[in-house]
Amino acid sequence: MSRLKLFVPVIGFFALALLLWRGLYLNTRELPSVLIDKPLPQFEIETVLGSQLVTNQDLPDKIFLLNVWGSYCLPCLVEHPTLMRLSEAGEIPVVGVNYRDRQKLAIDWLDVNGNPFSFSLLDEDGRLGIDLGVYGAPETFLIDRNGVIRYRHVSVLDENIWREIFEPAIAELRAEQVGL
Amino acid sequence: MKKLQLLMLLLCFVGSFSLVAQIDTFQFDTDEQQQRFRRLSDELRCPMCQNTNLTGSTGGVAEDLRREVHRMIIEGWTDAEIEQFMFDRYGDFIFYRPRLRAETVLLWFGPLIFLLIGAWMAFGILRKARIVDQAELDLDPTQQQQLQDLLEKMNPH
Numbered sequence: 001m002s003r004l005k006l007f008v009p010v011i012g013f014f015a016l017a018l019l020l021w022r023g024l025y026l027n028t029r030e031l032p033s034v035l036i037d038k039p040l041p042q043f044e045i046e047t048v049l050g051s052q053l054v055t056n057q058d059l060p061d062k063i064f065l066l067n068v069w070g071s072y073c074l075p076c077l078v079e080h081p082t083l084m085r086l087s088e089a090g091e092i093p094v095v096g097v098n099y100r101d102r103q104k105l106a107i108d109w110l111d112v113n114g115n116p117f118s119f120s121l122l123d124e125d126g127r128l129g130i131d132l133g134v135y136g137a138p139e140t141f142l143i144d145r146n147g148v149i150r151y152r153h154v155s156v157l158d159e160n161i162w163r164e165i166f167e168p169a170i171a172e173l174r175a176e177q178v179g180l
Numbered sequence: 181m182k183k184l185q186l187l188m189l190l191l192c193f194v195g196s197f198s199l200v201a202q203i204d205t206f207q208f209d210t211d212e213q214q215q216r217f218r219r220l221s222d223e224l225r226c227p228m229c230q231n232t233n234l235t236g237s238t239g240g241v242a243e244d245l246r247r248e249v250h251r252m253i254i255e256g257w258t259d260a261e262i263e264q265f266m267f268d269r270y271g272d273f274i275f276y277r278p279r280l281r282a283e284t285v286l287l288w289f290g291p292l293i294f295l296l297i298g299a300w301m302a303f304g305i306l307r308k309a310r311i312v313d314q315a316e317l318d319l320d321p322t323q324q325q326q327l328q329d330l331l332e333k334m335n336p337h
Contacts, residue, residue, distance in 0.1 A: 009301075034271035100240050126244040133269040135227035135241045 033133055033152040040066070040147050041131035048098050048106045048120040056147060060118065063173055064093040065166075066141040067117070067157070068129065070101040071109035073137040079157045083116035086162070092170070096120030099129045099137050142166065144173050206250045213253050220249050220262060223277060227270050 044055045067083060069076040087094050096117035098106045103122055110120075123129055132141070142151035151169050153161065208214040218235070224245065226237035234242050234249070245266070252262050263275070272278040280288055319327065 012297075034268065100244070125247075126241065127248075129241070130244055130248060130269060133227075133271075135270075136239075 033149075035133050035149050036152065038149055040141075040143060040149060041128070043121065043128050043131070045121045045123065045128060048096070048103060048122050049110070049115075051103075051122070052119075054119065054121065058119075059095060059143070059147060060093040062093070062145050063170060064095055064118075064143050066095050066097060066132075066143055068097045068099045068132070068134050068137045068139040068141075069120075070099050070137045071105040072101065075156045076138045077113065079138055079140075080113055080116070082157055082159055082162055084114055087116040087118075093118050097123050097128060097132070097134075099123050099134060100126045142169055142173075145177055206246075208250075208253070216259060217249060217253055220253075220259065221246055224249070224266060224274055225276050227274060233276065 040056060040059070042056055044053060046052065047054055065083075065086070067079075083094050086092050094116050096119070098120045101124065103124065106120065106122070110117075121128060126134075132139075138156060140153045140157045141149050142153075144150050150173060151165075153165065157166070206217065208217065221234040224234045226232050226234055226239050226242040226245075228239040228241045229237045232242075234246050248265075249262060252265065257265075266274045267279070272281070272284055278284045278287060
């Protein structure tokens with residue numbers, strides 16, 4: 001028994017080392033969102049193109065992506081082809097949140113790069129961003145048919161992320177809603 | 181010596197520049213409001229830069245959150261209401277002093293647990309050391325005799 005006790009510090013050391021080792025590889029940038037399973041915040045905001053006033057009523061009444069972007073945001077250009085493909089193929093509607101940008105710069109950006117968004121909400125002062133718990137573009141929210149936030153992805157949404165995270169999540173949402 | 185003085189003079193400027201960079205021009209009705217703003221901005225963490233508070237951060241979202249805190253103070257929100265507003269959007273992460281909840285218990289009491297384990301081990305080691313010391317002090321009869329002989333040799337009288 002006392003022999004075994006000698007090993008307690010060694011075991012303790014390895015347990016702690018393992019824990020801290022794991023900690024080294026955690027992604028500390030990806031904060032857990034408190035908004036998962038909460039409805040989208042209420043808004044009444046102008047669109048980037050056309051400056052039309054839109055509210056939650058104007059959002060798609062099926063599963064869609066809410067993508068936070070800005071003309072200053074380089075990673076947004078990286079995920080842009082994926083968003084273009086998704087919206088052009090009609091795979092899923094994408095609504096944009098133009099976060100902390102200037103309307104003119106945003107319009108130019110859409111002109112030059114193409115517009116994957118059904119419409120983009122003009123959030124120049126970042127007020128909607130705060131309600132969404134956003135801390136920087138790009139971020140992408142997966143919203144279900146009832147306007148509830150089901151998943152949040154921080155940083156670039158490329159084809160890999162789409163296949164590995166979004167497709168299964170969406171399949172799950174569809175199955176769930178068929179079951180209703 | 182001259183060079184050193186010049187260097188120190190330059191360093192003074194470096195300090196003051198970096199201070200100036202963070203000051204927003206928020207107006208308050210009372211000193212009390214200003215103090216509350218300062219306390220909240222000091223205790224809320226910038227979600228983007230992570231290792232600075234709102235006061236010290238130049239990040240875009242920190243700028244927005246400072247503006248929101250200012251607005252809420254002017255509109256008469258209490259500190260508790262403002263903290264709840266932040267918690268509803270950013271979760272525990274926004275506080276440098278997280279709330280005591282099931283998820284944060286380890287964060288609050290983890291160090292205490294480690295301290296107790298350490299204290300328990302230190303106590304055990306010390307106690308064992310004392311037992312060993314005592315055993316070394318207790319001489320068996322032959323050793324006692326040897327000691328007696330030695331003492332007598334040194335003090336023949």
